[in-house]
Amino acid sequence: PRRVGVLALQGDVREHLRVLSDLGADVTVVRRPEELADVEGLVIPGGESSVIDKLSRAFGMREPIRAAIADGLAVYGTCAGLILLADRITGGIEGQQTFGGLDVTVRRNAFGGQVDSFETDLDVPVLGPDPVHAVFIRAPLVEQIGEGVESLATLADGRIVAVRQGRLIGTAFHPEVSGEHRFHQLFLDTVAQHR
Numbered sequence: 001p002r003r004v005g006v007l008a009l010q011g012d013v014r015e016h017l018r019v020l021s022d023l024g025a026d027v028t029v030v031r032r033p034e035e036l037a038d039v040e041g042l043v044i045p046g047g048e049s050s051v052i053d054k055l056s057r058a059f060g061m062r063e064p065i066r067a068a069i070a071d072g073l074a075v076y077g078t079c080a081g082l083i084l085l086a087d088r089i090t091g092g093i094e095g096q097q098t099f100g101g102l103d104v105t106v107r108r109n110a111f112g113g114q115v116d117s118f119e120t121d122l123d124v125p126v127l128g129p130d131p132v133h134a135v136f137i138r139a140p141l142v143e144q145i146g147e148g149v150e151s152l153a154t155l156a157d158g159r160i161v162a163v164r165q166g167r168l169i170g171t172a173f174h175p176e177v178s179g180e181h182r183f184h185q186l187f188l189d190t191v192a193q194h195r
């Protein structure tokens, strides 16, 4: 199995480690540039994007992550992870930065606060006919996508909640907390294909 990492600065790292190891991946935590250099794919977890942003700078991880993305690293971001992959965000805190890579505009906390968290079933054609049970927690929304970006899933009203652009995948929801493994499998397949 290929070695993949979960960025472990803040967020639901453990849940991602569990799904990836259930899928047979050789998985490790990534906190330092040397650890990043050792993985063929990276998951950016859900959590608080502004905190992950700040910690990535404090830990000297921002530039290495940006360079790795530019170099073609496969990355899967859930929720805060999607925000961090977006080239453009709205509703960020003062000075908030992202790693970028996905040619999308993402709105933070698009559904309101913690009380506005919700669950729903989504049709995700790229993952097959069975719906994905999606958990949204203070979730972002993809407001705009560039030409090279595929929408992988929308809410019933058409708003985009999952995207892919080359080796980058982002979901506004958290498959890792609902026992859904197919997005992580898609990520591992991407890692395998682009080796």
Ligand code: GLN
Pocket: 045, 046, 047, 048, 049, 050, 078, 079, 080, 081, 083, 108, 109, 137, 138, 139, 140
């Ligand atoms: N609202 C959070 C943020 O801006 C994301 C929430 C989540 O990852 N569940 O980072």
